Amino acid sequence: MAKPIITVENLFAQYGDTLVLKDVNLTVNKGEILVIMGGSGSGKSTLLNHMLGLKTPTSGTIMIDDVDVFTAKNRELRNLRKKMGVAFQGGALLSSLTVANNVKLPLEQNTSLDKQTIDIMVRMKLELMNMAGTGHLMPTELSGGMLKRAGLARAVVMDPKLLFFDEPSAGLDPTTAVELDELILTLRDAMNMTIVVVTHELESVFKIADRVVVLFAGEVVANGSVDEIKNSPDERVQNMINRKPNTHRDDGEVYFNRLLDKGGN
Amino acid sequence: MVYLFKSVTKLGEAARQHIDNLGLATLFLLRIVSSLFTGLVSFKQVIKQIYFIGNRSLVVIIVAALFTGMVVALQFYDTLVRFGSVDLLGSAVALSLIKELGPVMTALMLIARVGSATCSEIGIMRNEQQFDALDCMAINSYRYVMLPRLLAALICVPILTGVFDLVGIGGGYIVGIYIQGGSPGAYIQGVMDTISFKDVLVGQIKSLVFGLLIMWIPLFYGFYLHLNQKNMGAEGVSNGTTQAVVMSAIIMLFSDYIISSLAL
Numbered sequence: 001m002a003k004p005i006i007t008v009e010n011l012f013a014q015y016g017d018t019l020v021l022k023d024v025n026l027t028v029n030k031g032e033i034l035v036i037m038g039g040s041g042s043g044k045s046t047l048l049n050h051m052l053g054l055k056t057p058t059s060g061t062i063m064i065d066d067v068d069v070f071t072a073k074n075r076e077l078r079n080l081r082k083k084m085g086v087a088f089q090g091g092a093l094l095s096s097l098t099v100a101n102n103v104k105l106p107l108e109q110n111t112s113l114d115k116q117t118i119d120i121m122v123r124m125k126l127e128l129m130n131m132a133g134t135g136h137l138m139p140t141e142l143s144g145g146m147l148k149r150a151g152l153a154r155a156v157v158m159d160p161k162l163l164f165f166d167e168p169s170a171g172l173d174p175t176t177a178v179e180l181d182e183l184i185l186t187l188r189d190a191m192n193m194t195i196v197v198v199t200h201e202l203e204s205v206f207k208i209a210d211r212v213v214v215l216f217a218g219e220v221v222a223n224g225s226v227d228e229i230k231n232s233p234d235e236r237v238q239n240m241i242n243r244k245p246n247t248h249r250d251d252g253e254v255y256f257n258r259l260l261d262k263g264g265n
Numbered sequence: 266m267v268y269l270f271k272s273v274t275k276l277g278e279a280a281r282q283h284i285d286n287l288g289l290a291t292l293f294l295l296r297i298v299s300s301l302f303t304g305l306v307s308f309k310q311v312i313k314q315i316y317f318i319g320n321r322s323l324v325v326i327i328v329a330a331l332f333t334g335m336v337v338a339l340q341f342y343d344t345l346v347r348f349g350s351v352d353l354l355g356s357a358v359a360l361s362l363i364k365e366l367g368p369v370m371t372a373l374m375l376i377a378r379v380g381s382a383t384c385s386e387i388g389i390m391r392n393e394q395q396f397d398a399l400d401c402m403a404i405n406s407y408r409y410v411m412l413p414r415l416l417a418a419l420i421c422v423p424i425l426t427g428v429f430d431l432v433g434i435g436g437g438y439i440v441g442i443y444i445q446g447g448s449p450g451a452y453i454q455g456v457m458d459t460i461s462f463k464d465v466l467v468g469q470i471k472s473l474v475f476g477l478l479i480m481w482i483p484l485f486y487g488f489y490l491h492l493n494q495k496n497m498g499a500e501g502v503s504n505g506t507t508q509a510v511v512m513s514a515i516i517m518l519f520s521d522y523i524i525s526s527l528a529l
Contacts, residue, residue: 054397081403092398095389106402109409154402 005030005162005194006051011060013046013218020046021057022218033188033195035205037229038215039240044198047215048166051196052086053077064162082110085155089167091147093139093154100126100135103154110158125153129183145176149183156187163187165197169204181207202241206230214240290485297415297484300408307413314417318379322425329374330367330429334436337361341437342445351447355455358437359430363460363468367430369521372475375422376513380483383414384509387487388502396488411488415480422476423469430468467528471521478517483509 004027013021020043028034038044049055051062053069062069067080093102104122107113113121126132129149134142142150148168155163168184169177181204187193199205205212205226212229214222214237222232229237239245341357387410390396399406434456441447486509490501 049397052397052401054400078403081401084401086398086401088394088398090393092394094395094398095393096386105404109402109404151398154398 002030004028005065006196007061007063008047008051009061009063011047011050011062012058013043013050013055013060014058019058020218021050024060024215024218024220026213026220026223028194028196029211030194031188031192032210033184033197033208035197035199035209035212036215037200037202037205037212037240039200041217042215043218044200044215045166046218048164048196048198052084052164053081082106082158083160084162084164085158085160086164087148087152087155087166087168089148089170090144091139091142091151093147093150095139097139098135099131099137099139099142099150099153102139102150103135103157106154106158121157122153125157126150128156129153130179145172145180148172148180152180152183156191156193159191161194163193163195165195165199167199167201168197169199169201177201177204184208202243216240289489290481293485293488294481297407297411297481300405300412303405303408306408306416310409310413311416311420314413315421317382318375318414318417319421319425322375322378322421323428325374325378326371326425326429327432329370330432331436333366333370333429334358334362334433334438335440337366337433338437338440338445342441342447351441351445352451353455354437354441354447355434355452356459357455358441359434359456359460360464362433362437363430363464365521365525367433368426368468368471368475369518371422371426371429371472372479372517373514375418375425375475375479376510376517379418380479380513381506381510383480384483384487384506385502387484388490388505391488391490392497392502406488411484414484415477418476418480419473422479423472426468426472463528467524470528471524474520474524475517478513478520482513482516485509486512 006026006028008024008026011021011024012019024043024047026034036044036047046055050057051064051069053062053072056070064080065083067076069077069080072080093099094105097105100122103125104118107118107121111118122135123132126135129152131146131149131153134146134150139147139150152165152168165184168180172180184195184197185208188195197204197208209226211225212222213220214229214232214234216236221234222229222237224232230241232238338354338358341354341361342351345351345353345357390410396406396410399409438449438452441452442449483506486505487502490505491497
């Protein structure tokens with residue numbers, strides 16, 4: 001079996017006194033779409049931030065493409081990040097730049113390509129995201145869905161091997177959410193990307209996932225294919241899938257501690 | 266006794282917090298300065314910031330300088346006329362503007378206009394994960410966002426201070442000559458005779474230091490907004506901006522006293 005492109009081992013993280021990730025272990029194989037699923041406050045965005053090297057854990061390791069994200073030197077981390085794309089929940093476009101200038105930013109800063117080539121690449125990516133003709137707009141002029149797609153265009157402009165999505169369909173109308181799901185599948189199939197998606201949208205999970213990791217109160221409670229997750233004997237997973245309220249004591253405790261601590265993700 | 270113990274603990278906590286912040290702010294500045302050596306600074310970004318700080322503040326500085334010069338001349342004239350020394354008006358206006366009022370007033374105007382805008386912009390960027398996005402794109406935020414702003418402030422503030430001094434002296438001339446009926450020759454001669462190279466140098470050193478403070482403190486407050494979760498969101502940005510403006514003004518005035526006492 002091929003070596004996983006991402007390996008998370010024994011990851012613990014805490015905000016203040018509250019443990020938000022408890023001994024998280026998972027792997028992501030090359031070319032697959034892994035969905036990290038969980039309710040609000042389950043720690044999925046925290047896990048994503050750790051994978052991106054934006055947060056330092058209490059203990060544990062994350063290896064991406066043979067680089068330890070937490071101990072890597074700046075240069076190593078920069079080189080790794082050039083192979084990664086991240087589509088943030090709200091797009092995270094630089095508010096002072098137009099859409100086109102946002103999308104071309106990674107190319108301008110990280111490559112020595114000439115202006116003409118960069119412009120062509122930007123136009124292609126915007127067309128791929130169904131955003132043709134919007135390059136001159138400022139981020140404040142875009143709708144929520146357009147912001148996400150522009151953010152995605154920027155994330156894929158360097159043709160990364162690895163793509164991370166934070167809540168791609170959150171806050172979108174059903175049609176736009178379905179379009180975005182289709183786009184994720186296209187990126188995997190056409191560009192052979194490995195994709196990690198953090199979401200709690202069940203329709204999206206079952207449509208795009210090759211494998212699903214379910215987080216509950218900072219713990220991995222299920223890890224498997226969509227069918228395996230659907231048939232999971234774990235009550236918490238079934239409650240999530242069947243949209244039933246969760247009465248599990250630990251979850252409430254962690255969630256309310258987090259609210260009190262104001263360290264929620 | 267318990268109350269006293271609690272008060273001392275609280276005081277100690279606050280002091281420790283301030284020392285922590287000072288250390289963090291110093292490291293922040295060192296990171297910005299060291300980013301100068303990690304690659305080319307975006308010339309386009311520096312020009313954009315010069316336009317924002319310099320060009321867009323010019324009218325405000327000119328208006329403020331004109332009225333400051335006029336008020337200073339009016340006050341000096343009123344005093345000097347009692348001693349029959351109206352001929353010294355040019356010297357008095359020029360010296361007070363170049364050594365003190367020019368740098369300080371320019372800095373205060375820029376703290377209000379540029380410092381607050383910078384802190385809120387950087388705070389919003391932090392809130393909207395724009396710095397996370399830059400990190401994930403392997404772009405050095407210090408070099409791409411902070412350094413152009415700092416360089417632009419270091420370029421613009423001394424120039425704007427020079428403009429303030431000149432316009433202020435002009436404002437003093439209007440009041441002293443056209444309104445009070447003083448001698449134009451004596452005014453201009455007073456200005457020319459009194460100002461030494463050292464006076465101009467001290468004024469410019471002050472404006473350079475103020476330029477650094479005007480940009481460094483708001484950048485710091487905006488960039489580290491997330492360290493205190495209570496500071497996130499719109500209210501957090503507003504609180505951070507207020508703190509940055511107040512702190513910039515206090516530290517600027519404190520450093521003004523230090524430089525003045527060293528220069529005398």
